[in-house]
Amino acid sequence: MTWPSIGDYALIGNCRTAALVCRDGSLEWLCLPTFSSPSLFGAILDRRAGHFAIRPRGRFKSERRYLERSNVLETTFRCEGGSVLRLTDCMPLPAEASGEMNTERELDPEHEVLRKVACVEGEVEVELEFAPRPRYGATRTGFRDCGKLGWQLTGCPFGAFLGTDIAVEADGTQAVLRGTARLRAGDVRWCSLAYDQAEASVLPPLGKWAERRLQETAGWWRWWTGRCHYEGEYGEQVLRSALALKMLASATSGAVLAAPTTSLPEALGGERNWDYRFCWIRDSALVLHAFLSLGFVEEGEGFLGWLLHATRLTWPRLQVMYDLYGETRLKERELDHLSGYRGSRPVRVGNAAHEQLQLDIYGELIATVAQYVDSGGELDATERRLVQGLGRSVCELWRKPDQGIWETRGPARHHTYSKAMCWVALDRLVHLGLGDDRTERERDAVREEIEKRGFNQRLDAYVGYYEGEEPDAALLLLGRHGYQPPAHPRMQGTWRFIRKRLSRDGLLQRYPQGTGYDGVPGSENAFAPCTFWAAEYLANLGRRDEAREIFERLLRCANDVGLYAEEIVPGTGEPVGNFPQAFTHVSMISAATALTVEKTA
């Protein structure tokens, strides 16, 4: 099996877990029962780690789209000879997962991947290959033919069934189910993978009932997007980003994942491969801002509820990231049996960055709470006490060096952005009426120190860390957070410095390469969120044409179904890193909103 590009994947999901489907019809990533569980299909990390392929036999070209305003994926294969095959993929939303309490609905499996294959023109021979490999490919399983119930996966503690009306057989090793079917125009076949963790399996029927599940799922997504109030420019792209974010929002806890994958490399063949299946506090401000600004108040409230609940375990200190349920032990380990995407090793699960001190997250969280209150939300007495406790931590911690927003793995430094976010935390506390004299005193002291040690007079710019000479693209956010107006001479000087030092092919890197800035060997590519921040900064500055140019350059870096990775290879525009990335999508929404607001103004 050859390696597809990361941009060749599209995401389907049910708001509790998600799967990546390649443009050749192969499902190559699915963790069950939750986003951060071990994978059942893991071919994105090792071609032997499991896949579920449905495609035409022979040579073909494929094109893809999501059905209108939904996360139902449609792949059209144009085969040699002119015949056309259409594959429709979705993860049906169980009634309860979608918040629907329709008592007429029958039992749903805990998770289902539903795949419909239909011949549109001519005659096509379809191939099916079902090769699940639980626990990141480490567990060897077999199959049991259960007649009309389907094929049960054996040798694993959970219940997994493949139901299909394509005739399949297990190969000699019992490791793969294979089947073929010759379809003529109008013929339809179904495949349903049903998963139940600890109870009797629920086996969803095929045929018209499967069609109903597919239509209900598309209908639910359309209903959800109908709540979007966004009326600005780039509406289609903004809605696609919102749909991607919704797939990364856990229906069971309210948390929003950074990305649904682990160890897709930031640089091919390199070792910058991290597990992003967790919820970063700093992403929260952006995610909440995006949801609220688009009119998804329920998601915003759910996420804020998760934030305040999850952080109780470590209160009054904050951890950099938490898992979906607020768990704080995210021990990092390497999976030596996996080759990694195109040989990019190691493959890591868990994330050691959770142990780092990153001061900016206090500012992110308290700013999020302030935004929630400013938009009409209310805090109860317990929540006010929680926020005040965080403020006291900021007063105690802000003088310490930290690992910064970029989670550098070298020695701790006094990062300017971290200090500025401590200022934001204390400033918002005062704004919320939750501060005291000490809060105001410390807030002013932080600012005085930043202006003295974080601003380099010779370079006429804020720098990445105190007394340093390196830029940091995160400093573009100081305008958004209200630390300094975008038009302030120091901000404009900082923008010029960042553009001069970090721009490659019109895209921004987050910090200089090859200087040992982050303490990790190897280099990385352009960082998509930072480039969106540049567009947002320029839009807020009133330099609309420049902002639009950068923004539209980035729009062209999305893949064919509008999804973004974390990083982009300058020159080729190829996406790299975990995929799709919530941070990039929220940054995109934020930049689009800024462009629209600027236009309105």
Added chain:
Amino acid sequence: MTNELSIAILHVLLWGLVATAALSAVLFTSQRLGYSRLSLPFLVGTLFTGQRSAANVAGLVFYLLGGWLFAFVYYFIFAALHRAGWLLGAAVGSVHALVLLAMLFPLLPHLHPRMATEYDGPTYRRRLQPPGFLGLNYGYRTPLATILGHALYGAILGATLFIP
């Protein structure tokens, strides 16, 4: 009602609840450890509703009531034999489990309105995987967990019930 009978009923109610809780703990633990996917409350609850969460709640209630009901059956068995004890209780519990596994489970697809059969496949309503002989479809350790749980249920009743 004599004093002795009142005490006996109270014992059945109290220890029936304890024994049912112990049986549930064994089955629930085996589920969580991945040994078996047999959940009796879920199977009972889906008799009444197709909603998973409602089925689990309703199933638990009926399951507890069933646990009490069977505690009375065990009481009558002990009373008929004029003896009790944890060993006899465990033996009765094991027989109870074997009847469930070998006789009731294979018949369940014909009795349960939401259970599918291998002959007809899943339908709109009948979607639950049948347990099969000895419940082996829910994991090969299912018979062991079921016998262990019921033996514990019987042992607790045998050791504690007051036989007048």
